[in-house]
Amino acid sequence: MVPPFGAEKVVATMKQFACLAVLSAGVCVGALAPVSASTLSFDAPLSSPGGFYNGTGGVNAGFTVLNATNSDGSSLELGLSAIQRFVGPITPSSNDYTVPLGTSGGDALWDFSFSVYTGTDSLSAYTYSLTITNQVTAATVTFDPATLLPDNSYWSGAASGAETSTRNLSTDDGFQNSENLSFSFLSSSLGFNPNSTDPYLITLAADPVDSASVDSVSIEVNPVPEPGSISIATGGLFLLGIVFIKRRFRGTSRSIA
Numbered sequence: 001m002v003p004p005f006g007a008e009k010v011v012a013t014m015k016q017f018a019c020l021a022v023l024s025a026g027v028c029v030g031a032l033a034p035v036s037a038s039t040l041s042f043d044a045p046l047s048s049p050g051g052f053y054n055g056t057g058g059v060n061a062g063f064t065v066l067n068a069t070n071s072d073g074s075s076l077e078l079g080l081s082a083i084q085r086f087v088g089p090i091t092p093s094s095n096d097y098t099v100p101l102g103t104s105g106g107d108a109l110w111d112f113s114f115s116v117y118t119g120t121d122s123l124s125a126y127t128y129s130l131t132i133t134n135q136v137t138a139a140t141v142t143f144d145p146a147t148l149l150p151d152n153s154y155w156s157g158a159a160s161g162a163e164t165s166t167r168n169l170s171t172d173d174g175f176q177n178s179e180n181l182s183f184s185f186l187s188s189s190l191g192f193n194p195n196s197t198d199p200y201l202i203t204l205a206a207d208p209v210d211s212a213s214v215d216s217v218s219i220e221v222n223p224v225p226e227p228g229s230i231s232i233a234t235g236g237l238f239l240l241g242i243v244f245i246k247r248r249f250r251g252t253s254r255s256i257a
Helices: 014-020 184-190 227-256
Strands: 037-044 063-069 075-084 110-117 126-134 140-143 153-156 162-164 172-179 200-208 215-221
Touching: 063 215, 075 200, 075 215, 110 126, 110 200, 110 215, 126 184, 140 184
Parallel strands: none
Antiparallel strands: 037 063, 063 075, 075 110, 110 172, 126 140, 126 200, 153 162, 153 172, 200 215
């Protein structure tokens, strides 16, 4: 269980809110110093050294992954996923993840996992934010996942390195973790109900300290149906209603005759 944190930790910055406006596409990129190249992959493994090294028994699959090469030539990999707790990955549709409802041991049946790898740069070359928004109530929590969480797994030494539980942002080049919205520091801010189908937007962002660019990746949990899908479903129900009424009317006409 991760301890609660102060209210100042949950205030989203204006830059993060600006990113949320375009996160439905899965990527938010700063306009002043754009990346020179980026790719977004769905239902993918992490390609960073070590793959998914957080904890034991983790499966390196089902991630939504942003790989970016910034204008200074440095590389960055950001990954997010939703998983069934103690079971394994959830296969997404694009960056949409449908999770099971209910609890086990007091926690929701699903976690979300995140990963950052900064390549030839150390973690200290960026600042980080993880933002979670309930899209029904608009309740939002934002925090720095690199420093707030005491149980992160860190990576040091690039391809020839290894996982460590000791944080050193000046030498480490990666970190990962899995969290549950039932944990008190998240549920208290979000009003999380593990038996509700409320949709959540989860965003992981990395902002280089020496430029105005920002890279981010996002996933939707229990995504809201697209307006087109709703229209089609509504239209189908309407047509079924018309057929039913016509059949009832014909039956009544025959009995009267």
